[in-house]
Amino acid sequence: MPVATEYRAVPARIRLGRPHPGNGPVRAKPHADKAISQRATLLAAIADGQSQIRKLAGCRDTASNLRALDRLGVSVRVEGTSVTIDGVGPGGFDFRGEAVDAGNSATTARLLIAVLAGSRADCVVDGNDLLRNRPMDWLMEPLRQLGADLTCLGREERLPVRVAGRQLRGGTVEVEIDSAQPVSAMLFAGLAADGEVVIRRRTAARDHTERMLRWTGVDVRAAQNQVVLTPGTPRAFELTVPGDPSAAAVLAALHLASPRASSSLLLDDVCLNPTRLGFFRALRSLGADITWQERAGAGSPEPVGTIEVRGPLRLAGGTVGGKELIQAGIDELPLLAALCCRADQPLVIEDAAELRDKDIDRITATVELLTQFGIEASATSEGLIASPSEPKPPTELLLPRDHRLVFAGCVLAVLAGGELVLDGMDAAATSYPALVEDLATYVPVEVL
Numbered sequence: 155m156p157v158a159t160e161y162r163a164v165p166a167r168i169r170l171g172r173p174h175p176g177n178g179p180v181r182a183k184p185h186a187d188k189a190i191s192q193r194a195t196l197l198a199a200i201a202d203g204q205s206q207i208r209k210l211a212g213c214r215d216t217a218s219n220l221r222a223l224d225r226l227g228v229s230v231r232v233e234g235t236s237v238t239i240d241g242v243g244p245g246g247f248d249f250r251g252e253a254v255d256a257g258n259s260a261t262t263a264r265l266l267i268a269v270l271a272g273s274r275a276d277c278v279v280d281g282n283d284l285l286r287n288r289p290m291d292w293l294m295e296p297l298r299q300l301g302a303d304l305t306c307l308g309r310e311e312r313l314p315v316r317v318a319g320r321q322l323r324g325g326t327v328e329v330e331i332d333s334a335q336p337v338s339a340m341l342f343a344g345l346a347a348d349g350e351v352v353i354r355r356r357t358a359a360r361d362h363t364e365r366m367l368r369w370t371g372v373d374v375r376a377a378q379n380q381v382v383l384t385p386g387t388p389r390a391f392e393l394t395v396p397g398d399p400s401a402a403a404v405l406a407a408l409h410l411a412s413p414r415a416s417s418s419l420l421l422d423d424v425c426l427n428p429t430r431l432g433f434f435r436a437l438r439s440l441g442a443d444i445t446w447q448e449r450a451g452a453g454s455p456e457p458v459g460t461i462e463v464r465g466p467l468r469l470a471g472g473t474v475g476g477k478e479l480i481q482a483g484i485d486e487l488p489l490l491a492a493l494c495c496r497a498d499q500p501l502v503i504e505d506a507a508e509l510r511d512k513d514i515d516r517i518t519a520t521v522e523l524l525t526q527f528g529i530e531a532s533a534t535s536e537g538l539i540a541s542p543s544e545p546k547p548p549t550e551l552l553l554p555r556d557h558r559l560v561f562a563g564c565v566l567a568v569l570a571g572g573e574l575v576l577d578g579m580d581a582a583a584t585s586y587p588a589l590v591e592d593l594a595t596y597v598p599v600e601v602l
């Protein structure tokens with residue numbers, strides 16, 4: 155039976171007026187976290203029994219995830235923002251058929267390949283044209299070391315990938331890039347292996363999978379450069395997904411860019427996992443007045459609390475780098491670059507080569523976006539340099555086909571005083587279907 159996996163579309167073309175004047179504090183709850191939602195549904199699908207996830211992120215990527223699970227024969231029932239999933243246990247998938255479509259979501263595709271690798275399934279994982287361009291080699295290589303049978307049907311180790319499920323073995327694998335995704339994927343695959351799995355990693359990045367596995371009774375031990383997993387079956391669970399720090403970053407950036415910046419912004423119920431707060435930590439190191447406070451007894455594997463942002467926007471500029479800080483704010487670097495057009499000194503972003511392998515090359519796209527607002531910026535091999543200057547709005551801007559760049563474009567548009575047409579807003583639905591409504595807090599929006 156098909157599940158309700160629609161996501162709310164975002165209008166493609168809007169006209170912004172002049173940002174609302176005035177002040178007064180703003181209080182908001184960012185929508186539910188996408189990375190946690192992605193992991194929670196997959197974990198529920200291989201848990202022991204029926205799980206319920208409340209406040210699942212209602213965006214295009216999680217809709218792709220639920221649709222894929224439904225196609226694989228998992229019982230997925232959606233009611234509003236809650237979803238109930240009947241787990242089949244690690245290795246329990248036995249779907250034999252054609253393609254399972256991960257849409258635009260690399261997290262869905264990569265984690266699915268991993269859980270399918272150790273199951274009885276035999277099928278193809280595919281994605282849309284942007285996802286077919288994204289690398290899978292650093293995912294497939296360590297999976298193959300555990301015995302996975304993966305065949306690339308696309309070009310150069312890209313999607314579509316055929317997964318012929320089989321019993322995986324334990325062992326030690328190396329993850330060759332900074333990304334969190336291969337570590338999460340190896341943990342998901344390792345649950346069905348026949349012995350302990352040791353994952354050696356270069357960088358400690360977002361650790362939602364480790365936290366959720368421990369929380370559901372699986373033995374996972376993490377140190378700086380490795381994670382060790384004893385195979386096992388996660389217990390079924392009930393989870394309320396906390397607010398998305400990436401959405402909190404968009405709201406914070408819009409607020410700081412707007413004439414309301416001198417009043418405070420309070421963001422409630424946000425996931426305060428330190429591996430996700432890179433944007434806020436970086437802004438603070440550049441001089442912004444931002445604090446966060448954990449709420450006691452949130453009853454979830456993640457720390458949850460409130461972020462307070464106090465303007466006005468005053469940034470010193472300087473270098474943002476270091477692999478862990480960059481990983482903790484990897485999706486927010488275009489936003490950071492946008493805000494830094496108001497800094498005293500140039501912004502230098504380092505250690506961010508991975509940005510080239512996102513939906514599009516986010517280093518090149520950020521530089522081009524800044525340039526369209528008259529800001530001098532250039533790409534480096536692993537990041538970018540942007541010189542501060544007052545942004546000038548083009549009359550009309552065709553946004554890149556990438557949600558993270560759409561957010562940065564909106565922030566630049568508000569900084570530049572609005573009064574322009576933004577085209578290509580629809581890409582925001584990948585992670586942020588309420589973007590236009592939230593933008594309207596700061597600037598009049600007319601849907602064209």
Ligand SMILES: O=C(O)C1=C[C@@H](OP(=O)(O)O)[C@@H](O)[C@H](O)C1
Nearest residue numbers: 189192261333334335484485508
């Ligand atoms: O694991 C995840 O849920 C994600 C990890 C990040 O990718 P990398 O781990 O490749 O940096 C991030 O860009 C993406 O938005 C989601």
Ligand SMILES: C=C(OP(=O)(O)O)C(=O)O
Nearest residue numbers: 258259260261485512513
């Ligand atoms: C790149 C992103 O996600 P994914 O890798 O899952 O496509 C993102 O959300 O910015």
